[in-house]
Amino acid sequence: MREYTVIDTLKDTLKRAEKIVFLTGAGISQESGIGTFRGNDGLWEKYDPMKLASAQAFRDDPRLVWRWYNDRRRKIMAVKPNPGHMAIASLQSHRQVWVLTQNIDGLHHGAGSREVIELHGNIFATKCTTCDFKGKIRDEFPDRPPSCKICGSNLRPDVVWFGEGIKREVWNQAIIHSMSCDAMIIVGASLAVSPANTLPLYAKNIKATLIEVNPENTPLSNEMDFSIRKTAVDALPKILSIFESLN
Ligand code: NAD
Numbered sequence: 001m002r003e004y005t006v007i008d009t010l011k012d013t014l015k016r017a018e019k020i021v022f023l024t025g026a027g028i029s030q031e032s033g034i035g036t037f038r039g040n041d042g043l044w045e046k047y048d049p050m051k052l053a054s055a056q057a058f059r060d061d062p063r064l065v066w067r068w069y070n071d072r073r074r075k076i077m078a079v080k081p082n083p084g085h086m087a088i089a090s091l092q093s094h095r096q097v098w099v100l101t102q103n104i105d106g107l108h109h110g111a112g113s114r115e116v117i118e119l120h121g122n123i124f125a126t127k128c129t130t131c132d133f134k135g136k137i138r139d140e141f142p143d144r145p146p147s148c149k150i151c152g153s154n155l156r157p158d159v160v161w162f163g164e165g166i167k168r169e170v171w172n173q174a175i176i177h178s179m180s181c182d183a184m185i186i187v188g189a190s191l192a193v194s195p196a197n198t199l200p201l202y203a204k205n206i207k208a209t210l211i212e213v214n215p216e217n218t219p220l221s222n223e224m225d226f227s228i229r230k231t232a233v234d235a236l237p238k239i240l241s242i243f244e245s246l247n
């Protein structure tokens, strides 16, 4: 019953919202079957993912890190976008929608979202460790890092590793959209990872409505206008139906 009270209040707020920005994290892909970094992961149980996902680890043992990414690529290829991703994509028929995601799995694109900014890159993209070459890897995953066609150095996943910064042009775009939305909906992000956790504050500064979809509290829960303590698959189709009922 209580849930419907929240939905009704949300309805009044969202009526006037023209541009909606979603900020998504690992939690939205959890119900597609992709674990967060902290989950136990069979083969890789004895390794610390925080250490594998770093430039230092790749320098120390490029093959090990590359194989770990191959495993993650295979897992991602075996799963599908879930009704949470799909609801965000469907909202495009009703509102201007931008997705800022910390995820590297490409599931928002898979669901049909057109305006997606991948803050941390994409697991199927590669870049040279030395020159500017960029590539893609999709169909076959060699068990060692491929060599750059231009300079012969190792290619690495084109993702933002621990200790690295978000690309400047990507970050600028994220700020521009956060500062021009009417509502920001934050889904499955622990908001513990800087600087992505500052984006809701840019939105709050321009008085956008802040909505969080997360079964757990986050460090920014107190800043939210609405905290929906549900999973993405549970809450997002309901939020979509609010917009559908407004048209
Ligand atoms: P996180 O793992 O730090 O936090 C996940 C959050 O999602 C938590 O607050 C949790 O309460 C919430 N959550 C869990 N299940 C949920 C559900 N079903 N619906 C809604 N919320 C749910 O994730 P983060 O904030 O994205 O930061 C972790 C970093 O790890 C990111 O930078 C990301 O690049 C990387 N990562 C990405 C993937 C991916 O691409 N799918 C997977 C693992 C890690």
Ligand code: ZN
Binding pocket: 128, 129, 130, 131, 132, 133, 148, 149, 150, 151, 152, 153
């Ligand atoms: Zn090169």
